[in-house]
Amino acid sequence: MSPAARIRIVSAGIIALAIAAAGCGGSATPSGLGNSGSGSGSSASTLVIANAVKVDTLDPEANSVNESIWLDQNLYSRLLQPNATGTGLLPDLATSWTIAPNGLTYTFHLRPDAKFSNGSPVTASDVVYSIDRSRAFSGGWGFLLTPVKTITAPDAHTVVITLSQPHAPLLADLAMYAYSIVPEKLVKAQGASFFQHPVGSGPFKVTSYNPDSEVDLARNPYFYGTKPKISKVRVLIVPNDNTRVLMLQSKKADIIENPPGNLVQQIDKTPGLSVQLYPSTRVDIIQLDEHFKPFKSALVRQALNYAINRKAIVQLAYQGHATPGASFMPYKMKFYDSSIAPYPYDPAKAKQLLAQAGYPHGFNAFLITVSGDVAGQAEAIVLKSELAAVGINISIQAYELLTAYNKEDGGHSELGERYWTNDIIDPDEVATFGADCQGGANAFNSYWCDSQVNNLVAQARGELNDSTRQQMYNQIQQIVYQQSPFIVVDYSPYRYGVGDWVHGFHVTPLGNYDLSLETLTVGSH
């Protein structure tokens, strides 16, 4: 046999071995999507959800990706949980709590029957450990709990929190995903690897974890609440929009996250499928950087508001499935001031205000957008033509996501597309970031400063009386509306494609699936 032929055969053998080795990668190999090309991909007791973004981690103190946060809420419990409309709190691990009259001591009574998915009971010391751990995490959510002095467990079913000053958002903070309760002994023993196969006290537990392709959940047999009707959940990661839609259409997925806007009609028209819209806490804004001279003038900022036709943006960017924005706070959240109406579309008035401000011929500016953001690009195009009509010439600059954010945050930008979502149901977070120039975000990077608003935000944070608090937030919202340090464009909902055979799926304004995964059923299909 010739040397060349020998070499060819040997190399063919090596290649074959390499393929075989790669194929038999065992646990390192993601299991992919669907087990066969035929029929549906799920049985009646399994729910298949296709998400658009991969999971980062299942460690509640370190989550930064929404899709993993929603998983957290099915794997772990917290002291309290948001209700279905995101306007109030319900008991979770804490069945009841008392607040001292001076508002500086909170006593939580834990349910005695709570167990982790390995059968061991959830104790107050687990709660203390989990909250302290998350508080201490560098750059985490500890800043929300700044006024907390001590967290102690006087007995196995009681947790006491003391504060240095009254802190109205405390309960909402404790309901946050970052303060999920994890088993102290296991986390201490296993460290970071615990979160590859976490143990929580939520309705589901993880049976398989491949953050880039699939995460599988199974019913937690020790769950203290309503036992889920479905026994398994398969969360598939499918970043490609079209692929997700195809999966829904071929019934390989029961629910898909965020179908692209242009396919909404097509999905709705398909028998057996529909697109569900769920109100969210998302507020789409245009940041205005006051380092850019024209934006120092409130008249100019107001003029921009009048020049924009929010309805046209909603139509072109969101196929009509969004609400024109008014107050800077998320739509209909607690303490939202619904008496504020969106700025009307009035180009004539806009021109008048611009002239009054000293810009009768308008000016040039650039708008930073995120490349690949379909809705954002559509919005930018509409904005460009609407602002041109009043003499403001916008050049659209699109950057990769973090580059865009970096440029919008530095104090050297002009207009920038951005959005806000709540992490807690309490208004303190959005007020701190959006209205308080000392709050750390420079009032959504506008560098606008109003000391009255700053004081109100601080006061409202410590005001435990709801109706007084409402007054304060109303005032804050009014001032922000009039001064308009940034433009509130619209409130856009969450969009899910859902098969009609799924009954009872629900998404809360915070984005998680609420308790719906416990109560929903998957019919045959």
Next chain:
Amino acid sequence: MSTAWAASPSELLMRAATKAAGRRRSPIRRRATLIAGLVLLGVAILAVLLAPVLVSQNPTTIDAAHPLAPPLAAGHLLGTDQYGRDILARILYGGRIDLAIAFGATSVTLVGGTFIGLVAGYLGGRVDSVLMRLVDLFFAFPFLVLIIAIVAMLGPSIFNMFIAIWITSWVSYARIMRAQTVVAKKQQYVLAARALGYGPLRVMFRHILPNTASAVIIFSMVDAVGNIILAASLGFLGLGAQPPSPEWGAMISDGQNYILSSWWLATMPGLAVVFVGVAFSLIGDGLADLLRAGDR
């Protein structure tokens, strides 16, 4: 080629002679591929230059009343996109960008890379070592990271796309040219030139280069196709031309969102890329054929 058994030596010699003779096809036939390629490219260039004459619409005007019109709709030969913009207009105007990339990016890398390869191959020794290590570095570096980094730093724009392509694409030319030069410098004509006392610059550029240029020129045709596709890929990833620029890759990327409902948004610009790519390929093939035949 016949499958006859080994015949007598004389018959084989006869066959060899006829083979040699038969290879002389008519000049036109021999150049058929090259001519075809040039014609296609010419059509493309004319079309994009005459865009304002060929289409009445502007590539960036939004027509909210007629979004997603299919091809052959009234006044829109290739249909419209999601904002009602005419696709044929966008393709023709976008062609200016993509053809500019094909010519502009390729010519610079051709000249730069060839120069470096020539110098490295001729001078040998340390210079060669250092330059080739540099080439290896660029070759081994995932160009995507480099391009993402460059574009992220400089901002996505057509010009920065040029810069990114210039920085990454010269290596192939350098490699080819160096290999050619290393072989060439042992040839008689180079040894003769050196014996005559010609300096290195003159030997490199007046002797070696003309005789070895064919390889890089042919490769540049392939590279031109590659650069168009690279620009399209950058546009696809959102790193190249920005909205509302009608660059073909960005159009394909945008159109991908509509592939299930309005296939023409992504397909048409793709076909445009194929058209121009085929033109360059044929030119490259034609040149290769021509030069190989000339070698005999």
Next chain:
Amino acid sequence: MSRFGSLPRRLVHLVIVLFGITLVTFFLLRLIPGDPALAILGSSYTHTRAVAIDNFLGLNKPIWTQYGLFMGRLFHGNLGYSFFYNEPATTVIAQHIAPTLFLVVYSAVLAALISFPIGFGAGLHRGGVLDQSSRIFFTLSFAMPAFWLGIILILLFSVHVHAFPISGFGSGFIGHLYYLFLPALTIALGFSTVLVRSLRSATIATLQAEFVDTARMKGIRWPLVLWRHVFRNAILAVVAVYGVNLAYLISGTVLVENVFSLPGLGTLLVSSVSDRDYPVVQGVTLLFAVIIVAINLLTDIVQAALDPRVGQEIGA
């Protein structure tokens, strides 16, 4: 000069190249606007939180200190912790290798299966039907951007005709072969163009070579001449082309992985750059570089082994 040029010197150069790559990547990453803290915090970004994250991740140290620490760890095979996944970067990368490796080998094999018979046949019967039609076909397919071709294939073979799955990696060896057929075909078609052209030229040139006539005059049967002399030598000429393009192919899987939703190294590279996950980007870049350099070296060695003339030019 030895047949293999100076192999040890080549290896030293290899190490220098890899070292250079880690250096360039390290600094390049930090030049990109936006840092890991911004990636983690998004719209809840405050300077205080960012500083805390920087301290935690060691990003506040002087840059050369960071580089020194990184290289120190690297020599122990430790890439550090992924900022995004909170797992060792090596684990993250290992989880993404299988799809890409499978895809690359699959494409390479498919490309060979497609191009060898066609290239050889086209060269053998120059001007014939196979030659003309394959030229047209491959000229067309070469000009198609891989990501576009992938989309079209999905439309045709997954959506309109449910012959192949839309995306994903599948499970089990046969599953992988099935799921990855369309993506591998997408890559193989582009790859094949160059191979067919190369093999065709090489076949034509070899057929005209003197030793073929000599062999026939010696009385060897034509099919045997074809196999032992023509084919063998033609393949030799293609080895270099195959190797170079295979190396390119590896970093080019990114777009195909995106279109077909494959969780491979290409996808990981793009996402980790977007997430500013420095350790993972370093790791994947280094891995790609090692593979590319190894393939180049292997190609050169194979060529030198098969053809002594080439070996002398390699050792530079």
